[in-house]
Amino acid sequence: MPFEVDTSGWSGEGEFTERLIDRLRAIDGVRFVRVEDAPSTRSDADYNFISNELFVDFATTTREEPTKRFGFLPSTRTVTEKTMTLGGLEAALTALPDVGAPDFGDDGMLQYLRAERIVPPYQTRGYKLVELVRIYESGTPRRE
Secondary structure, three states: OOOEEEEEEOOOOOHHHHHHHHHHHHOOOEEEEEEEEOOOOEEOOOEEEEEEEEEEEEOEEEEEEEEEEOOOEEEEEEEEEEOOOHHHHHHHHHOOOOOOOOOEEOOOEEEEEEEEEEOOOOOOOOEEEEEEEEEEEOOOOOOO
16 A cells, blocks of 8 residues: 555644654555644744654555354454554664654654754854654554
């Protein structure tokens, strides 16, 4: 299946988020990514905090499995399985040198936190850019 991206809920801010989307495009088991701005995004004079959420949907495969109906009639059933899990995605992203291991990860989320100092041209004072990116699997309940 072709890779799809939905960026309708995203403002387009975040260089690391863009890099993640590009790298997810190359990973075989990822089928769909939806990117959204998180409500915690804010800006101030000394810093810029960008928070984005990525919801990934993994590709699936189907296979026929033998079974018995009513306990004795031979039959088959179709079983659908995901080709990747969030743990597998973590391993794939960790292997990429420009992404690396997540700063936090559990069975429902991967979280990356990147910070850099930005000094625009012709200004004596810069600001700190903090980017927080959380990756969830699509279809899982929302965490509060």
